[in-house]
Amino acid sequence: MIDLFLKSTKYDNNKFYLLAIYFCWLASLLMYFLFGEYIKAGALENGVKLGNDSEFYLREARNILSGNISILQYKSKFGYLLFLIPFLYFDLSLFNVVLLQIFITSIAAFCLYKITKKYFCKSSGIICFALFLLYFPLQHRNFYILTEILFIDISIILTFFIVFFKKHYLPIIIILLLFLISIRPNGILYFFSISTCLFYFLINYRKYLTLGIYLILIFIILFPVINFLNAYLQDLNLIKSLDKGIIWGYSFETGKICKSSCLNVDLINKNYPNSLLGFIQFISINFTEYLKIFFHKIFWMLLRIRPYYSDLHNLYLLIFNIAFYISFVYAFINKPKNLLSLNIINFYILFSIILVGLTFADWSGRFSLYILPFIMIYSSYGILIFIKKILDMVNQKRKDTT
Numbered sequence: 001m002i003d004l005f006l007k008s009t010k011y012d013n014n015k016f017y018l019l020a021i022y023f024c025w026l027a028s029l030l031m032y033f034l035f036g037e038y039i040k041a042g043a044l045e046n047g048v049k050l051g052n053d054s055e056f057y058l059r060e061a062r063n064i065l066s067g068n069i070s071i072l073q074y075k076s077k078f079g080y081l082l083f084l085i086p087f088l089y090f091d092l093s094l095f096n097v098v099l100l101q102i103f104i105t106s107i108a109a110f111c112l113y114k115i116t117k118k119y120f121c122k123s124s125g126i127i128c129f130a131l132f133l134l135y136f137p138l139q140h141r142n143f144y145i146l147t148e149i150l151f152i153d154i155s156i157i158l159t160f161f162i163v164f165f166k167k168h169y170l171p172i173i174i175i176l177l178l179f180l181i182s183i184r185p186n187g188i189l190y191f192f193s194i195s196t197c198l199f200y201f202l203i204n205y206r207k208y209l210t211l212g213i214y215l216i217l218i219f220i221i222l223f224p225v226i227n228f229l230n231a232y233l234q235d236l237n238l239i240k241s242l243d244k245g246i247i248w249g250y251s252f253e254t255g256k257i258c259k260s261s262c263l264n265v266d267l268i269n270k271n272y273p274n275s276l277l278g279f280i281q282f283i284s285i286n287f288t289e290y291l292k293i294f295f296h297k298i299f300w301m302l303l304r305i306r307p308y309y310s311d312l313h314n315l316y317l318l319i320f321n322i323a324f325y326i327s328f329v330y331a332f333i334n335k336p337k338n339l340l341s342l343n344i345i346n347f348y349i350l351f352s353i354i355l356v357g358l359t360f361a362d363w364s365g366r367f368s369l370y371i372l373p374f375i376m377i378y379s380s381y382g383i384l385i386f387i388k389k390i391l392d393m394v395n396q397k398r399k400d401t402t
Contacts, residue, residue, distance in 0.1 A: 014122055014126065017126050018110075018113065018126060018129060021126070021129055021130045021133055021134070022106070022109070022133065024133075024134065025109075025133035025134060025139065028134065028136065028139070029102065029139065029142065029143075032136075032140055032143065033047055033143070036140075036143075047095040047098055047143065048094045048095055048097070048098055048143060048144075048145060049140075049143045049144045049145070050144070050145055051144050051145070051146045053146060053147075054144070054145040054146060057077070057080055057081060057084060057145060057146075057147075058084065058088070058145065060081050061081045061082075061084040061085050061088055062088055064081060064082075064085060065085060065088060065089060077147055077182070077183060077184060077185075078182050079179050079180075079181075079182030079183040080147045080150060080182075080183050080184075082182075083097075083150060083183075084097065084145075094145060097145060098142060098143050101142045101149050101150060101153075102142045104150065104153045104154075104157075105133075105139070105142055105149060105153050107153070107157060108132075108152070108153035108154075108156040108157055108373075109129055109132050109133050110129075111156050111157050111159070111160035112128055112129060112132050112156050112160075112373055112376070112377070113125040113126065113128060113129040114160060114163075114164070115156075115159060115160055115163050115377060116128040116129075116376075116377045116380055116381075118163060118164070119335070119336055119339070119342060119377065119381075120331070120377075120380070120381040120384075121381075121384070123384050124380045124381040124384050125380070127380035127381075127383055127384055128376050128377055128379075128380035131376045131379065131380060132373055132376055135372070137304075137365075137369070138152070138369050138372060138373075141366075141369070147183050147184050148184075148366055148369060148370075150183055151180065151183045151184045151187065151370065152369060152370060152372075152373060154176060154179060154180045154183065155180055155187075155190060155348075155370070155373075156373055157176060158173065158176040158177060158180060158190065159341070159344075159345060159374070161173050161176065162194075162341050162344060163341045165341070177190065177191060177194075186352065186355060186370065189348060189351040189352055189355060190344075190348055192347070192351055193344045193345075193347035193348040193351060194344055196347050197340050197343045197344050197347060200343075201340065245360065246293060246296045246297050246300060246360065246361060247297075247300055247306065247307075247360070247361045247362075247363060248360045248361065248362060248363055249363060250306075250307065250308070250363070294357040294358070295357065297356055297357050297359075297360060297361045298353055298356060298357045298361075300361040300365075301353070301356045301357075301361045301362075301365070301367055301368050302321065302325070302353070302368060303317065303318060303321050303322075304317050304321060304365035304368055305317050305318055306363075306365065324375070324379050325375075325379075326382070327378070327379040327380075327381075327382025327383045327385075327386065328375050328378045328379045328382060329382075330381075330382040330385065331378035331379065331380075331381040331382040331385075332378050334381075335378065345374050345377065348371065348374065349371045349374055349375065352367075352370055352371045353371070
């Protein structure tokens with residue numbers, strides 16, 4: 001699989017760098033496997049880490065095996081249950097799930113390298129490859145029986161097939177997109193991103209469309225968007241969930257976990273309909289307060305710092321993320337223009353950020369991880385330019401002294 005993604009690389013140096021990074025990544029995973037308890041990364045049990053929802057996924061996957069699927073609650077995460085079923089059916093250790101997740105991550109990493117190389121250059125691709133594999137807050141999730149890492153990997157592999165599109169890739173793209181949506185509900189944002197780009201393309205070339213076809217296409221694109229938003233709001237009970245705080249379950253006033261109200265917004269006493277219309281009504285009445293909350297959530301999502309983290313932990317996240325986003329902005333300004341596949345990535349990043357603003361920032365900051373690899377595509381180029389500028393300054397200084 002590694003050779004498949006490296007076969008078009010002309011220079012052995014690139015292979016050396018990629019393989020060196022790859023084996024450093026494997027070594028870091030081995031270190032976590034052996035010493036996770038001692039490096040304060042969390043102890044593993046038989047090579048596996050179980051999160052809050054892990055028992056649910058395992059239980060529901062067993063229910064499907066037994067033919068009892070009527071009690072299935074998380075229909076939006078059905079894909080991950082299907083992912084687990086073969087391991088449970090053949091009575092395999094959960095560590096085999098971890099190994100498969102690690103293998104899929106390795107495929108995603110080489111896909112990310114190829115994507116970045118296409119948009120910018122080979123050096124950017126290598127930097128992005130390193131950023132993705134060596135960012136521990138992301139990679140340690142390979143050991144969890146949770147949806148996050150599989151969702152991230154499939155979104156990268158799906159992007160790879162879109163970026164290097166060929167006609168015979170279309171069935172693969174459709175299957176991967178459906179699988180992505182079935183792993184986590186926010187996978188629908190990728191569909192929205194594709195739809196938005198296609199819609200923009202059709203507007204620019206509307207002279208080739210009859211009015212009837214144009215209206216049909218608008219309906220096809222907008223109907224699932226509206227339907228999803230309405231269903232998503234009903235499933236989350238979004239208006240009342242706002243009462244759980246900017247960071248889910250944390251009160252900034254008391255500095256403690258809150259089980260009741262966390263915000264100074266009158267939510268409970270108003271009987272807003274649990275629907276898209278009710279949500280719009282709520283925003284219109286509480287617009288100023290809601291706008292503050294909206295941007296606060298995005299702030300906490302992107303920086304990933306938390307009031308309950310240690311000062312050292314927050315300092316590390318702050319330095320890393322600020323440098324990360326500065327390099328992202330620089331590369332975004334200098335990005336290739338009018339590339340449909342790149343615009344799909346851009347809209348996916350944007351829609352994911354907006355969704356957190358509309359809902360809540362997660363307790364552990366994992367929501368930012370879904371878009372992090374795509375931000376890395378840009379950041380890698382910004383970092384490369386920064387390194388080149390430093391080297392140019394050093395070389396110039398040497399010339400001046402000689």
